[in-house]
Amino acid sequence: MVKLCYTVQDPLGLHARPAGLLVKLAKGFPGTTITVTKGEQTVKATQLMMLMSMCIKRGDEIEVVVQGQEEQNAAGAIQDFLHNHL
Amino acid sequence: MSILNLFRKEKCSYKLLAVASGKVCPIESVQDEVFSAKILGDGLALEPDNSQSVLAPASGVVTVADHSMPHAVGMRLSTGMEILIHIGIDTVEMDGHGFRLLAEKGEKVKVGQPLIAFDLDAIRSSGHPGTIILVVTEPGQHKPLFLSGLNAVAGQTVIAEYQ
Numbered sequence: 001m002v003k004l005c006y007t008v009q010d011p012l013g014l015h016a017r018p019a020g021l022l023v024k025l026a027k028g029f030p031g032t033t034i035t036v037t038k039g040e041q042t043v044k045a046t047q048l049m050m051l052m053s054m055c056i057k058r059g060d061e062i063e064v065v066v067q068g069q070e071e072q073n074a075a076g077a078i079q080d081f082l083h084n085h086l
Numbered sequence: 087m088s089i090l091n092l093f094r095k096e097k098c099s100y101k102l103l104a105v106a107s108g109k110v111c112p113i114e115s116v117q118d119e120v121f122s123a124k125i126l127g128d129g130l131a132l133e134p135d136n137s138q139s140v141l142a143p144a145s146g147v148v149t150v151a152d153h154s155m156p157h158a159v160g161m162r163l164s165t166g167m168e169i170l171i172h173i174g175i176d177t178v179e180m181d182g183h184g185f186r187l188l189a190e191k192g193e194k195v196k197v198g199q200p201l202i203a204f205d206l207d208a209i210r211s212s213g214h215p216g217t218i219i220l221v222v223t224e225p226g227q228h229k230p231l232f233l234s235g236l237n238a239v240a241g242q243t244v245i246a247e248y249q
Contacts, residue, residue, distance in 0.1 A: 015155055015178045016170065017118075020126040048126060048223045049160045049168050052150045053191065 032068030104238035106137035168224035184208030
């Protein structure tokens with residue numbers, strides 16, 4: 001299991017575009033479960049509407065947990081995603 | 087009513103109605119890859135004429151409605167299908183100006199009920215296309231058939247059908 005903590009930097013937060021890209025990325029690792037937690041709410045990174053309904057904004061701290069067959073590769077990809085898009 | 091119409095009715099029991107009036111176009115034509123490449127899901131684009139609001143295309147529950155991002159709204163339809171309606175391209179940059187949410191997250195809405203009021207002139211004058219995009223983010227058990235090329239009337243014209 002890999003756990004990543006990240007403080008959102010993007011002024012626009014997790015809106016449709018980055019949320020869609022995150023879902024696409026997460027679906028690329030079918031044997032690996034990726035979850036996103038903000039506060040007490042945790043959703044799977046493959047669930048677009050759930051991700052968007054978390055209203056993730058700049059300054060929010062989120063935790064991404066990656067678990068499964070390809071967790072190292074997936075965690076690396078998530079790390080890149082967070083730095084490039086969020 | 088012809089036999090063909092009866093048959094159609096039986097075959098496609100569910101419909102999505104136009105969320106605004108205007109020309110319905112294939113989603114592939116949208117000038118934003120996250121939509122045109124169907125990263126969020128399959129759907130349709132609509133070039134609004136003088137519409138001032140988007141309407142619920144079917145009955146359901148509002149799942150995404152964030153007052154800091156009032157240019158988009160999500161719904162779970164009563165058939166289990168999940169949809170996202172997004173007004174304009176890159177309109178997240180407008181910081182909510184020109185948009186007003188008319189429904190709250192968790193609210194049950196009926197087909198044709200207004201979800202977002204928007205100012206098309208404000209969108210265009212800030213340099214953004216006003217294209218409205220409807221995406222089926224979770225089709226569930228359904229396989230919707232999208233009907234593009236129509237000149238749709240808000241709340242009346244069928245823009246997608248599914249069983």
